[in-house]
Amino acid sequence: MENNSAKPKKEKIPRHAMPEQEPQLRIRNFDEVPLGYTEKLAIAEAQRCIQCKKPSCVAGCPVDVDIPGFVKLIAEGRFIEAALKLKETNALPAVCGRVCPQEDQCEKVCILAKKGEAVAIGRLERFAADFERNLGDVAVPARAKPNGKRVAVVGAGPSGLTIARDLVGYGYDVTIFEALHKPGGVLVYGIPEFRLPKAIVDAEVDYLRKLGVKIETNVVVGRMKTVDELFAEGYNAVYIAVGAGAPVFMDIPGENLSGIYSANEYLTRSNLMKAYRFPEYDTPIVRGRQVVVIGGGNVAMDSVRTALRLGAEAATIIYRRSEAEMPARAEEVHHAKEEGVKFQLLTNPVEYIGNEQGWVTGVRCQRMELGEPDASGRRRPVAVAGSEFVIPADTVVVAVGTMANPIVPATTPGLDTNPRGYILTKDDSGKTSREGVYAGGDIVTGSATVILAMGAGRQAARAIHEYLSRGEV
Amino acid sequence: MNRIVERQDLSENVVRMVLEAPEIARKRRAGQFIILKIDEKGERIPLTIVDSDAREGTITIIFQVVGKTTAVLARMNAGESLSDVQGPLGNPTEIENFGRVVCIGGGVGVGVVYPLAAALKKAGNHVTSIIGARCKSLLILEQEMKQVSDRLIVATDDGSYGFHGFVSAVLQNMIDAGEKIDRVYAIGPVPMMRVLANLTRPYGIKTIVSLNPIMVDATGMCGACRVSVGGKTKFTCVDGPEFDGHEVDFNLLSNRLRMYSEQEKQTMEAHRCECHGK
């Protein structure tokens, strides 16, 4: 196609693997599993990119990272410039380089993927961002001239952090209100240290603060103050990015027994509260010997791998469909298997069994088989009659999804939601049924991805800028 | 950061503290609580807002020393600061003129029932308060409760002060004497709330309890605080903390409260060593 590259042979070079901690070693610590490219590996991998004139990869990125641009800079050894190039469009490159499902996004549509292996865009993104951060002295662009208008952002997850960065860039006075004591959303409470070191999120948040973003923690909007009160305080627009944080339970007998956690609680204790370092940190967590995790998504993989690191002798995933239908990233499933996680597929829990102290001792399960495809196109699991059996467990983590937390919608009159409680937006701009109120991220889409939440933040930033520039408000 | 403005021992192991928290002070209503965290490594623990002063920008908490966090907190002094105070959380108490109400507090639960009694009194109710403790030296807030009640009855388990016996016996006597009671508020240790709920059930007296399960985020995100009310799972932090006592599964609550007893012992012992066996 547009291959005018001077080095056509480059395609033959296989994609460079990223060094990783060995499985036997890593299940005894919470350190990051992949170790990152060295400078040499990064340059070699970057040189695989053929610098397409019309790069298909960019269309696969929800925030339009100039992929050939930053990759070229890495190939030339200009790492800091590569990082700055990334930051032009991506507020959190060190995060995205780690947690983006690249195989479904930028890398999926990289031209090289057609014939062989895509350029390792995520790994390169991570490399450049890490290189800059590790130098310590991160450059902060000059502040935009204040335009005198104020925007309140509710929720300091990836969506809220992204819009805040863009809006200060336009000259707005931006304050993020965050319910928890620490900003970052799922990045700090959900995704484990071994996939996303919290020091990285802290550094990204620090950077936003240097850009002039104000962050007020411990403020539950809806309880401490409502959206209407924010307008009354003088904010000209409000962006709601509260995520889809409410846990879903299956509502089966015994689900409230001691030892049974929602994935949110299990991961929050371990990540946000650092319970894996108990008693150095005060928050405890049950270090189960036989841990069963219900679910087949990334959240289930994060939970089960956390359980192993907390010392589980047996850590089992129970999932009602087969591996092909599992929503988790292939890489996560692969890592989990390497670490010794057992997969009990085509199995569904029907009841939890407990002892006299009310502590869970086992999961009564039912075998499933796959029937006709359902609305999602995946084959629907159907229970096999008479197939019940019990898996022993002293700890269970329920990771079957999350739903909208009603606090903000319930306290914001006139804010329309769908029947499941997600906020309705007019279009991609995030405009809601309330004048001046925008929303984006998981509270609009339901549980999705970091980068989509960030993309929504970017688009809403443009929409809010346009709205407030009209001069009516 | 929230500064401790005042600190006072109310009894051997119950402390009252006034904290700087201007926005919470302005917003809070009776029945709501905060989550506090002492420092970087601290646990998030829920405590009821007992009182507030919007002008001074302060809130009052009363807590019993039961484990590491409350022990460390009890040793802090005015002028020191807590890293985090989040609130107000939970639903405010439904306050109306119900008629004749009885507010019952046991142990540190007296601190939790105090703002309710005050609000109910202000709304025009006839308030009888029954407060109890194991012995006289553990009794708290007697004067404060007197001020917000039409009648105050004190009970001690050992008879060292007031009525000799449990608060439930006092309530039983009132019922037996044919007193009209429109509503009961029962707040204290789980066994006390269970006994009181069982006591009023046959008489059909609506009984509100305030539950104290283990919490983490207190915004409805984790489900740690789930309780069973009327056979349905509820999250205490967003659906409560007050529930109809006749519907609550107290067994489940007390089981779940013991979930970390091993670890709690461990931190408490480590803490004792740190402060030289004090």
Ligand SMILES: Cc1cc2nc3c(=O)[nH]c(=O)nc-3n(C[C@H](O)[C@H](O)[C@H](O)COP(=O)(O)OP(=O)(O)OC[C@H]3O[C@@H](n4cnc5c(N)ncnc54)[C@H](O)[C@@H]3O)c2cc1C
């Ligand atoms: C365990 C786990 C692993 C995941 N792994 C991946 C992955 O590998 N890759 C990927 O792309 N995606 C992953 N996801 C999904 C991804 O994290 C989310 O899609 C993304 O974080 C959504 O961003 P958000 O900004 O919309 O919301 P969130 O990240 O949920 O942030 C919302 C923030 O709002 C705050 N908040 C909530 N209510 C209020 C209120 N009333 N007032 C003030 N603040 C409030 C919350 O405390 C939170 O900080 C994972 C999710 C989980 C749970």
Ligand SMILES: Cc1cc2nc3c(=O)[nH]c(=O)nc-3n(C[C@H](O)[C@H](O)[C@H](O)COP(=O)(O)OP(=O)(O)OC[C@H]3O[C@@H](n4cnc5c(N)ncnc54)[C@H](O)[C@@H]3O)c2cc1C
């Ligand atoms: C809505 C609500 C209001 C409360 N109000 C008061 C109050 O006004 N005064 C008061 O003295 N106590 C109150 N409590 C109880 C108080 O939160 C616990 O006593 C405190 O968390 C104990 O912490 P610790 O570290 O000192 O003890 P730990 O050693 O951690 O635990 C001792 C006991 O406290 C319980 N507990 C531990 N961690 C938590 C937690 N994160 N959340 C809830 N309970 C926990 C344990 O089940 C155990 O029974 C309230 C609880 C709730 C849910």
Ligand code: SF4
């Ligand atoms: S942000 Fe995500 S999708 Fe975009 S280039 Fe980076 S890794 Fe790819």
Ligand code: SF4
């Ligand atoms: S990353 Fe792939 S699609 Fe993008 S410019 Fe390079 S070779 Fe082309």
Ligand code: FES
């Ligand atoms: S404390 Fe987490 S949901 Fe109530």
